[in-house]
Amino acid sequence: MNLGRLIWREILHRPFSFVLAMATVTVAVGCLIAVAALLGSHDLRSRTMTMEMNEEAARLESEFSAEMKAYEDSVRKNMKGLGFNVFIFPEGQELSEVYAEGFASKTMPEEYVKTLANSNIVTVNHLLPSLTRKLKWPEQNERTVILIGIRGEVPLSHRDPKKPLIDRVKKGHLVLGYELHKSMGLQEGNATTFLGREFIVQKCHPESGGKDDITIWMHLTECQELLKQEGRINAIKALECNCASIDRLGEIRREIAGILPGTKVIETKSKALARAEARNKAKKHAEEGIAAKKDETIKLKENRAKLRIENERKYAALQGVVLIATIVSVGFLAFTNARARQTEIGILRAMGTSTGSILGALMSRAFLIGFLGAAFALLIAWLLAGALQDGVLQGFDLLSLQGDAPLVLIAAPILACAASWLPAFYAVNRDPATILRND
Amino acid sequence: MTDPLLRTTNVQKSFAGPNDSTVSAVEEANLVVDKGDFVALRGPSGCGKSTLLFVAGGLLRPDAGEVVIGGENLYRQNTSRRAKIRASKVGFVFQQFHLVPYLDTLDNVLAPTLARSIPDAREKANSLLEAFGLSNRRHHVPATLSVGEQQRVALARALLPEPKLLLADEPTGNLDPENAEAILSHLLTFSKDGGAVLMVTHDDRAAEQATRSILMDKGRLKT
Numbered sequence: 317m318n319l320g321r322l323i324w325r326e327i328l329h330r331p332f333s334f335v336l337a338m339a340t341v342t343v344a345v346g347c348l349i350a351v352a353a354l355l356g357s358h359d360l361r362s363r364t365m366t367m368e369m370n371e372e373a374a375r376l377e378s379e380f381s382a383e384m385k386a387y388e389d390s391v392r393k394n395m396k397g398l399g400f401n402v403f404i405f406p407e408g409q410e411l412s413e414v415y416a417e418g419f420a421s422k423t424m425p426e427e428y429v430k431t432l433a434n435s436n437i438v439t440v441n442h443l444l445p446s447l448t449r450k451l452k453w454p455e456q457n458e459r460t461v462i463l464i465g466i467r468g469e470v471p472l473s474h475r476d477p478k479k480p481l482i483d484r485v486k487k488g489h490l491v492l493g494y495e496l497h498k499s500m501g502l503q504e505g506n507a508t509t510f511l512g513r514e515f516i517v518q519k520c521h522p523e524s525g526g527k528d529d530i531t532i533w534m535h536l537t538e539c540q541e542l543l544k545q546e547g548r549i550n551a552i553k554a555l556e557c558n559c560a561s562i563d564r565l566g567e568i569r570r571e572i573a574g575i576l577p578g579t580k581v582i583e584t585k586s587k588a589l590a591r592a593e594a595r596n597k598a599k600k601h602a603e604e605g606i607a608a609k610k611d612e613t614i615k616l617k618e619n620r621a622k623l624r625i626e627n628e629r630k631y632a633a634l635q636g637v638v639l640i641a642t643i644v645s646v647g648f649l650a651f652t653n654a655r656a657r658q659t660e661i662g663i664l665r666a667m668g669t670s671t672g673s674i675l676g677a678l679m680s681r682a683f684l685i686g687f688l689g690a691a692f693a694l695l696i697a698w699l700l701a702g703a704l705q706d707g708v709l710q711g712f713d714l715l716s717l718q719g720d721a722p723l724v725l726i727a728a729p730i731l732a733c734a735a736s737w738l739p740a741f742y743a744v745n746r747d748p749a750t751i752l753r754n755d
Numbered sequence: 756m757t758d759p760l761l762r763t764t765n766v767q768k769s770f771a772g773p774n775d776s777t778v779s780a781v782e783e784a785n786l787v788v789d790k791g792d793f794v795a796l797r798g799p800s801g802c803g804k805s806t807l808l809f810v811a812g813g814l815l816r817p818d819a820g821e822v823v824i825g826g827e828n829l830y831r832q833n834t835s836r837r838a839k840i841r842a843s844k845v846g847f848v849f850q851q852f853h854l855v856p857y858l859d860t861l862d863n864v865l866a867p868t869l870a871r872s873i874p875d876a877r878e879k880a881n882s883l884l885e886a887f888g889l890s891n892r893r894h895h896v897p898a899t900l901s902v903g904e905q906q907r908v909a910l911a912r913a914l915l916p917e918p919k920l921l922l923a924d925e926p927t928g929n930l931d932p933e934n935a936e937a938i939l940s941h942l943l944t945f946s947k948d949g950g951a952v953l954m955v956t957h958d959d960r961a962a963e964q965a966t967r968s969i970l971m972d973k974g975r976l977k978t
């Protein structure tokens with residue numbers, strides 16, 4: 317006979333009590349593993365989620381930058397081909413007035429066109445001098461018209477003569493806007509009087525739905541004569557300026573300012589500009605989208621971290637409760653076991669067995685309960701690891717926690733012993749005489 | 756002069772009763788039990804017989820007086836020394852047998868080896884079982900034994916460490932005359948072989964077997 321045999325025999329004699337205590341430990345350790353696994357699975361999920369979002373952002377970015385590069389290239393090409401238009405207004409001209417009225421009130425010498433044409437200007441392809449005024453047509457019930465004197469294109473001396481961009485108006489002729497020729501019943505070839513001078517209608521424009529419908533075009537020289545503005549113009553239109561840099565207007569302004577100091581240069585809307593603006597808008601939009609995606613990723617990370625802390629707290633509370641419940645129930649089971657064994661303990665003591673030996677037997681039993689309970693929980697976890705990884709743990713591998721198994725196998729028996737200590741100590745130190753009395 | 760095996764001197768023991776009262780269980784008990792003695796302790800129920808037995812066996816500290824076993828003053832020793840004295844010199848037998856329920860007959864008889872190592876314990880246990888007619892019950896647990904068999908197992912267990920003194924509290928109280936007779940004859944043999952027996956009993960026939968009979972009344976011994 318030895319203590320080991322005594323312990324073993326007792327366990328076989330009261331297997332239910334032993335298994336129940338062991339199962340309690342198994343449940344507690346199972347809870348511990350579950351919490352660790354759920355937190356691990358949460359972390360794993362967080363990592364894959366942020367990784368996916370980072371990837372998405374990176375993909376958007378690279379997709380966008382490739383698209384943008386292609387688009388920018390095509391816009392550049394288009395802009396080079398299309399060119400864009402600028403107006404040059406006289407020095408001292410208020411641009412606000414131009415925007416309000418549609419033309420400049422100040423004038424500049426017609427010579428400016430020649431100066432510009434003879435300079436080595438590279439950014440401008442076509443130059444169109446004009447003189448524009450709003451006035452009443454005395455012969456037509458003082459109706460308001462816009463008179464534009466144009467001369468056609470001025471060739472740039474340093475380049476090959478270019479194909480003229482707009483129709484010239486022949487001397488003694490007028491080109492009429494839709495509203496004018498329609499109300500007056502005029503057709504090409506008809507004659508009409510304007511400011512006391514006889515003109516032939518050279519062309520009738522179709523309806524445009526704008527100022528052009530009340531505009532009269534005539535030869536610049538005749539216009540200057542009629543308005544008593546000989547040798548003066550109030551705008552030069554430069555067409556198809558070709559300049560692909562981002563700050564193209566600035567570049568043209570600098571060049572023109574070098575030749576015609578004091579003049580004002582503005583850009584008129586062109587297809588190319590609209591496209592460039594669309595591109596800028598698209599770019600901004602895409603960049604905002606990417607920034608939002610990145611923002612979202614950061615927020616997600618924060619939220620997942622917050623959620624983890626929250627979960628950790630919840631789990632810690634739960635675990636605390638489970639731990640206390642386990643200690644109480646293991647302690648209680650140890651107490652009932654010790655009670656059931658009190659005569660046995662009494663007789664062992666009467667025979668002279670030391671309290672230390674008896675306590676050792678009781679604590680060994682508690683140790684076994686803790687160790688086997690924990691081992692059983694670990695075994696179940698090990699067996700279920702595969703199924704859980706595919707299921708509730710969303711890819712988290714329980715086996716990655718196995719480094720902590722030795723700790724659990726040490727801690728569980730210690731806790732079981734701690735829980736059983738008091739009842740065991742009490743039982744062993746009860747007065748054997750009281751227990752063994754025959755009354 | 757050599758010390759007797761057991762000597763109690765002016766042993767006094769009382770218990771706390773309800774409402775601060777005290778119950779005096781043993782008063783001024785002077786008793787000597789020596790080798791070869793088979794002493795029967797008799798008296799009405801509640802007179803303090805069991806209490807005196809526990810005090811004599813070192814299981815219950817008296818309020819006053821001394822208990823000496825084999826020259827050692829029991830209650831001047833510490834608990835573990837007292838346990839060692841019990842393990843080597845004293846055997847107990849109770850009316851309820853108090854066998855360990857999950858150990859078989861052989862293991863129950865071998866239980867004293869948990870207290871101290873006993874040379875050739877297994878052989879001794881087997882020969883005791885043989886002598887007590889329990890050889891064929893060696894691997895039975897107490898629940899499957901008759902009461903007579905259980906008391907014989909308890910006696911065999913008490914005898915395994917070869918004690919000098921056997922303290923028996925109504926060992927035949929639960930037994931039929933035949934089984935009681937068997938137990939009493941074993942106790943007599945033990946005392947004849949140089950042991951000492953102090954037996955509490957209500958049974959007149961048991962007392963007749965004893966070499967000496969002591970009467971106890973209201974905590975006091977009368978010779």
Ligand SMILES: Nc1ncnc2c1ncn2[C@@H]1O[C@H](COP(=O)(O)OP(=O)(O)OP(=O)(O)O)[C@@H](O)[C@H]1O
Nearest residue numbers: 750755770771778780799800801802803804805806
């Ligand atoms: N632990 C105890 N606490 C309080 N009173 C006790 C205790 N043990 C014994 N007594 C009391 O001491 C007295 C003597 O008890 P004891 O058991 O020694 O009597 P006994 O002679 O053995 O009786 P019986 O023949 O019925 O076994 C009784 O009155 C009993 O109630």
Ligand SMILES: [Mg+2]
Nearest residue numbers: 754755804805
């Ligand atoms: Mg009694």
